[in-house]
Amino acid sequence: MIVTVTPNPSIDRTVEIPALTTGAVLRATAHRVDPGGKGVNVSRVLARFGRPTLAVMPGGEGELASLLRRAGVQPVCTPADGATRVNTALVEPDGTTTKVNEPGVALTADQVDALVDTVRAHAAPADWVVTAGSVPSGATDDLHGRIVRAARSAGARVAVDTSGVALAHAVAQTPDLVKPNVAELAELVAHPLPALSDVLAAARELVTGGIGTVLVSMGASGAIAVDAHDAWHVASPAVAVRSTVGAGDSTLAGYLMAITSGAKSPDALHHAVACGAAAVGLPGTAVPGPTDVDPTLVRAASAPDSSLDLTGEAA
Numbered sequence: 025m026i027v028t029v030t031p032n033p034s035i036d037r038t039v040e041i042p043a044l045t046t047g048a049v050l051r052a053t054a055h056r057v058d059p060g061g062k063g064v065n066v067s068r069v070l071a072r073f074g075r076p077t078l079a080v081m082p083g084g085e086g087e088l089a090s091l092l093r094r095a096g097v098q099p100v101c102t103p104a105d106g107a108t109r110v111n112t113a114l115v116e117p118d119g120t121t122t123k124v125n126e127p128g129v130a131l132t133a134d135q136v137d138a139l140v141d142t143v144r145a146h147a148a149p150a151d152w153v154v155t156a157g158s159v160p161s162g163a164t165d166d167l168h169g170r171i172v173r174a175a176r177s178a179g180a181r182v183a184v185d186t187s188g189v190a191l192a193h194a195v196a197q198t199p200d201l202v203k204p205n206v207a208e209l210a211e212l213v214a215h216p217l218p219a220l221s222d223v224l225a226a227a228r229e230l231v232t233g234g235i236g237t238v239l240v241s242m243g244a245s246g247a248i249a250v251d252a253h254d255a256w257h258v259a260s261p262a263v264a265v266r267s268t269v270g271a272g273d274s275t276l277a278g279y280l281m282a283i284t285s286g287a288k289s290p291d292a293l294h295h296a297v298a299c300g301a302a303a304v305g306l307p308g309t310a311v312p313g314p315t316d317v318d319p320t321l322v323r324a325a326s327a328p329d330s331s332l333d334l335t336g337e338a339a
Contacts (some may be wrong), residue, residue, distance in 0.1 A: 026280060027146050027180070028063035028154040029171055031163060032138065033081040033186040034111045035088055036060030038267065038308025041114055044122055050114075058309040060090040060111055062156035062185055065270045065311060069277035069299065071096035072313030077285075078146055082139055082160065083108055083129055100146060101220050102139045113308060119265030121322045122170045130161040140167075140174050146177035154276065155194070156185035157216045168194040181236075185276055187211065198234035205241045206334055221330035223248065224255055237289065239279055241272045241300065248328055249279070249293045256290045257328035258297040261321040263305050270309045275300035278317075290325035298322045 026142050039151030042056040060069065063079060070077040072095075083104030085181075092099045101276045109126035120153040130147050131139070147153050153175035160169050175182045176197075182203040184194040187208040195202060195212065211218045213226045220242075227238035227250035282292035298319045302312035 025078070025150045025220065025297075026066075026070055026152045026154060026284065027078045027080060027143070027150040027175075028067045028141055029139075029153065030061035030063035030079065030157050031131075031155075031171075031219045032082045032109075032158045032160040033059070033061035033064055033084055033088060033165055034109045034125070034128070035091070036111050036113065036269070036309045038113045038115060038269070039115060040307065043116055044114055044120070045187070056308045056310070057091070059088055059095060059097075060309055062273050063154055064092065064097070064308065065273035066154050066156065066185075067092075067097045068095050068311045069274050069313075070281065072311060073281060075281060078150075079211050080139070080142055080146060082131055082135060100142060102142050103135045104131060105135075106130070106154070113267070113269055115267050115308065118268060120302065121268055123269070128160040132160070136163045136167065140170050143171050146176040147175040147180040150175075150178075150180045152183055152200075153180045153282055154183045154185065154280070156183075156273070156276075158186070159190050160239050165189045166193040169197045169337070172197040172199045183276065183280065185272070195230065195235065198236075200236040200277075201239060202230065202235055202237075203239040203241065203272065203279075205272060206328050209240055218334060219330065220245075220248070220257070220328050220332035220334055223334060224250065224328055224330060227255070239276065239293075239296070241275050242334055243268075245294060245332060245334055246297050247275055247300065249289050249296075249325075251289060254289070255328055256293050256325040257332075258293045258325050259323055260297055260301050261322075261323075265304045266307050267309070268304055270311055271300045271303040274303035274312055277311075293325050294319060294322055
């Protein structure tokens with residue numbers, strides 16, 4: 025069982041357009057609606073692979089919960105006032121994505137406490153708890169850190185995928201895994217990471233500080249995994265990009281699926297990159313399932329090439 029926590033969930037509407045022209049009337053070529061939020065996306069990937077998962081989130085009753093159940097995910101909704109936000113993605117044929125994210129529902133202090141308590145209650149039977157995404161209004165920046173402590177107190181391993189100050193607070197609680205992209209890792213360590221050698225050094229610094237595994241998604245350059253024993257790199261295959269939304273979430277889901285099945289880090293990283301690559305070939309925030317993922321397209325994990333230029337990679 026993998027429990028995901030999405031403090032700021034959404035309903036994601038994706039509109040495919042020929043080109044983004046500001047000030048013009050644009051005619052969509054396709055559209056879709058998906059349940060959204062980083063943790064929610066992880067649960068959706070897990071469900072497509074037939075893995076048991078719960079998605080804990082504030083609010084969400086109504087359309088979001090219905091969308092999740094149709095996707096095979098059991099929602100666990102905690103108290104919140106107001107409607108779930110709607111995020112809109114405008115996607116061009118080359119995969120260029122422009123996102124307009126609405127502010128989430130503001131939570132009261134009591135509602136934040138209820139979210140954390142719900143995580144603690146559901147974490148005991150879980151192999152992993154994944155806490156991911158932005159922090160909603162009304163919650164303090166240490167929310168993900170509080171969730172790490174709550175899940176760990178129940179005996180679960182914890183993975184974190186957030187950014188900025190929220191990530192710094194979570195890292196201070198030394199979760200078992202963190203999954204930043206290159207830009208998020210650079211912000212955390214407060215200096216640019218133009219080459220893979222720089223990313224490796226930053227990841228090793230986190231591991232030395234108590235993080236179990238650092239999984240860094242690097243867009244078209246694939247991903248690396250670093251733990252106390254070694255570091256591995258898997259390059260991403262060349263794929264036609266339809267949408268990059270949710271690719272990092274699919275990468276994390278792929279890694280955790282493999283780890284919970286007994287795979288070692290190199291094989292788990294291979295599966296993670298295969299899932300992330302499959303995600304970018306799907307429309308909107310659609311997530312990959314077994315028939316979408318082709319591990320034979322992905323090279324086996326190898327020692328990282330420290331000279332690899334990562335300028336511009338952020339996915």
